[in-house]
Amino acid sequence: MDTRVSVISIIIKNDEAATAINELLHEYRQYVVGRMGIPYRDRGISIISVVLDAPGDVTSALSGKLGMQPGVSAKTLTAKL
Structure with a gap:
């Protein structure tokens, strides 16, 4: 399967979202x-x-799930290799 190197930038405004974010990152740990x-106190x-090395659909799925958390913004940048 073709993989791409991407960076997901996450900004968390709601500390309560931290647990859900860590669970998602753990779920996708094989690509991290x-x-x-x-x-930033x-x-x-x-x-x-x-930083991920994953198929595009996996990166998109993770970014989308992160961005759906309350008080969380997530954006993805994928390298053209």
């Missing part, structure tokens, strides 16, 4: 190359960048 989380948000 790495992740970095930054708590001055703004009351958290920012997570997740």
